[in-house]
Amino acid sequence: MGSPDFAAAQDAARRAGQFTKTLAWALGVTEQAVRDARQAHLGLVQDAAREQIDRMDIDSLREVTSATSLYLAPLRAAGISTVGQVQRTPDAVLRRLPGMGTARIRAIRTATQAVWEAAVAAQPVMLDPAARTPFSSRLVCALATTLHSREAAVAVGRWQDDRQPELADLLAQTTPARSRIRWLFSSSQRRLAATTAGRRLLELIGDGTRLAAAFEQISASSRISIAQAWQLFERDAAQFYAELERLTGAGAPGAAVTGGLAAAIVTRVERQPLDLSLLRGSLRAYQDFGARFILAQRRVILGDEMGLGKTFQVIAAMTHLAAAEDATHFVVVCPASVTINWQREILQHSLLTPYLAHGEQRDQVLHDWASSSRSVLITTYETLRSLEWPPVQASMVTIDEAHYIKNPATKRTQACARLISASPYVALLSGTPMENRVDEFVELIRLVQPELLSSLDRPRLRLGPRAFRRAVAAVYLRRSQSDVLMELPERIDTDDWVHLGSDEMHAYRAAVEAGNWMAMRQAGFRGRSPEKLERLLDLCAEAGANGRKVVVFSYFLDVLERVCRELGPLAAGPITGAVPARRRQEVLDEFSSTDHLQVLVAQIQVGGIGLNIQSAAVVVLCEPQLKPSTEAQAIARVHRMGQIHRVEVHRLCAADSIDERIIALLVDKQRAFDDFAAHSALAAASSDATNPSRDALARQLIAAEQARLGI
Numbered sequence: 001m002g003s004p005d006f007a008a009a010q011d012a013a014r015r016a017g018q019f020t021k022t023l024a025w026a027l028g029v030t031e032q033a034v035r036d037a038r039q040a041h042l043g044l045v046q047d048a049a050r051e052q053i054d055r056m057d058i059d060s061l062r063e064v065t066s067a068t069s070l071y072l073a074p075l076r077a078a079g080i081s082t083v084g085q086v087q088r089t090p091d092a093v094l095r096r097l098p099g100m101g102t103a104r105i106r107a108i109r110t111a112t113q114a115v116w117e118a119a120v121a122a123q124p125v126m127l128d129p130a131a132r133t134p135f136s137s138r139l140v141c142a143l144a145t146t147l148h149s150r151e152a153a154v155a156v157g158r159w160q161d162d163r164q165p166e167l168a169d170l171l172a173q174t175t176p177a178r179s180r181i182r183w184l185f186s187s188s189q190r191r192l193a194a195t196t197a198g199r200r201l202l203e204l205i206g207d208g209t210r211l212a213a214a215f216e217q218i219s220a221s222s223r224i225s226i227a228q229a230w231q232l233f234e235r236d237a238a239q240f241y242a243e244l245e246r247l248t249g250a251g252a253p254g255a256a257v258t259g260g261l262a263a264a265i266v267t268r269v270e271r272q273p274l275d276l277s278l279l280r281g282s283l284r285a286y287q288d289f290g291a292r293f294i295l296a297q298r299r300v301i302l303g304d305e306m307g308l309g310k311t312f313q314v315i316a317a318m319t320h321l322a323a324a325e326d327a328t329h330f331v332v333v334c335p336a337s338v339t340i341n342w343q344r345e346i347l348q349h350s351l352l353t354p355y356l357a358h359g360e361q362r363d364q365v366l367h368d369w370a371s372s373s374r375s376v377l378i379t380t381y382e383t384l385r386s387l388e389w390p391p392v393q394a395s396m397v398t399i400d401e402a403h404y405i406k407n408p409a410t411k412r413t414q415a416c417a418r419l420i421s422a423s424p425y426v427a428l429l430s431g432t433p434m435e436n437r438v439d440e441f442v443e444l445i446r447l448v449q450p451e452l453l454s455s456l457d458r459p460r461l462r463l464g465p466r467a468f469r470r471a472v473a474a475v476y477l478r479r480s481q482s483d484v485l486m487e488l489p490e491r492i493d494t495d496d497w498v499h500l501g502s503d504e505m506h507a508y509r510a511a512v513e514a515g516n517w518m519a520m521r522q523a524g525f526r527g528r529s530p531e532k533l534e535r536l537l538d539l540c541a542e543a544g545a546n547g548r549k550v551v552v553f554s555y556f557l558d559v560l561e562r563v564c565r566e567l568g569p570l571a572a573g574p575i576t577g578a579v580p581a582r583r584r585q586e587v588l589d590e591f592s593s594t595d596h597l598q599v600l601v602a603q604i605q606v607g608g609i610g611l612n613i614q615s616a617a618v619v620v621l622c623e624p625q626l627k628p629s630t631e632a633q634a635i636a637r638v639h640r641m642g643q644i645h646r647v648e649v650h651r652l653c654a655a656d657s658i659d660e661r662i663i664a665l666l667v668d669k670q671r672a673f674d675d676f677a678a679h680s681a682l683a684a685a686s687s688d689a690t691n692p693s694r695d696a697l698a699r700q701l702i703a704a705e706q707a708r709l710g711i
Helices: 008-055 057-063 073-077 084-089 091-095 102-122 134-173 182-183 190-221 226-235 237-248 263-270 285-297 310-324 338-349 360-372 412-423 437-448 450-455 465-472 502-514 517-523 531-545 555-571 581-593 626-636 656-676 694-708
Strands: 299-302 329-334 353-357 375-380 396-399 425-429 491-498 550-554 572-573 597-601 614-619 649-652
Touching: 008 084, 008 102, 008 134, 008 237, 057 084, 073 353, 084 102, 091 102, 134 190, 134 237, 134 299, 190 550, 226 237, 263 285, 263 550, 285 299, 285 310, 299 437, 310 329, 310 338, 310 396, 310 425, 329 338, 329 353, 329 412, 338 353, 338 375, 338 581, 353 360, 360 375, 396 412, 412 437, 425 437, 437 450, 437 614, 491 531, 502 517, 502 531, 502 694, 517 555, 517 649, 517 656, 517 694, 531 550, 531 555, 531 614, 531 649, 550 555, 550 656, 555 572, 572 581, 581 597, 626 649, 649 656, 656 694
Parallel strands: 299 425, 329 375, 329 396, 353 375, 396 425, 491 649, 550 597, 550 614, 572 597, 614 649
Antiparallel strands: none
């Protein structure tokens, strides 16, 4: 054991004491940041609540009290007309008003407090870099600290939990070494124990040196300035809001989070464990519920509205299976345009390894995936059909944009069905599951839980959306942006109507006469200076003058090419179906990160799927689309979680043209979708919600225009 050594024991105790202080400081940084975030959040919501009750008439107090009446006439006569004024008026002032006794004042105070508490609870927090306040800046700074120190703080906390009891005990044993006099008057046994404890302390401190990087990370996070914090917020607002929800519980109400599911299913889902040790980032409450829903129900359709982070929820479910159930292999099937996005999201948000099987190296990638662990194979619908699958079962299969496999007769659906049937966990993702024929949704259910089909008889479905919701609750979860993203900025939709000039009208009549559907829809961009183009250029110029970026969508390549020519160096793109997925992401990255590129130009059926474009705040649709989902997907690329600016959507429409008929059609289709697909509801086989095929619809509209123009 060696002999007692005062100097060694004293040095070890000193170093251990310093290390203990560093541990306490490191944990204190994040704890203080959490307190700051909660206090700043409370200050923000209270400020907003004060503004709200300052606008509320005192008669609203009658709505929140069980008292038979509130005596408010003297208050109004004294000029106290809002709830806010009542709250700020002292009791002594109220007592001087005619007829105001203690009981009446108490009743008014009770009602006022109830309104105040309701107003505080109802306030969403919207962080606007252009309208900073002391509270919002303090909140953003605190959130930046917790976000950038969380992993380090977890590492420090775990070390302390594991070692602190032993560390404290060893420090107590080194008490004789605190001074030479203590040492001299201690027994030889205690001096030997102090020396032994000192050696063990040095071993513990040596083990703790692996926390050096964590200490540095926490130190750096504590030095984040307000300006830096706002910059970080603008770069990834979604994570800031998720962190705010995690720390304060601020978020959507429970019914919105759970998508209106039946209580029994909600209970089952909420009891489902969720191991997030392999996940990076914070899940919002509705995302946490979505991940648990996938795990609890095993084979599901996640139909959240676009922009709510379905990808993140799936990644959370996969990381749980990998961490808690030793699952090793996962598969994601998606359109080619979003393969890169899936790869990036998995790398950014998890400790899983993505393998992209697309192109000439797909067979080698498939082999590498099968030979590895905690791996995610990402492939396309087209590639899936040609892959030679190794004898490895996927623990979970995810089908993104699942409306691609609604037709059981197609080879892509058949290939996906084989993959799905062999996996215990399946998630079909589709923000717009009901399009032209709502009965196609039944085919998605057939893929995941065919046993439900017996309850989806046609007479029952005709009873309406509620009956359908009850029937599909075990398989289908849908939440909307307006329900769960309390901070989502305002979206303003405008139909910009223009006239067809002589050149455009000539082209339009010729197209109608020829029955040329595509030419009819493009006529608004024909001619030397069409009004649609002029309006588009004006919108882009105005947005640029206000420092806002624009995304322009069109179905037609000719329109996109003309827009790019007119915009010149201001334009990025066009992103079309001919542009490889990796190049699309490069164009988007360049557009988002550089100031000189102000307008992203994209084909709506390509740029409207899978790309996240929160750096823009203005959307221009060059022509109305035939399906609400096509426009909704495109707009949701911009107006989605993480967007911090108000979003303007402009749809360019030509009067007295096919545009008018398409817009009327869109209204009817959106009404059908709202009736059947909202709140975890989709209808199948309902004659009231079915639509003719696209070709048949085009023929109908052409005939109507020919009749209108006398052709």
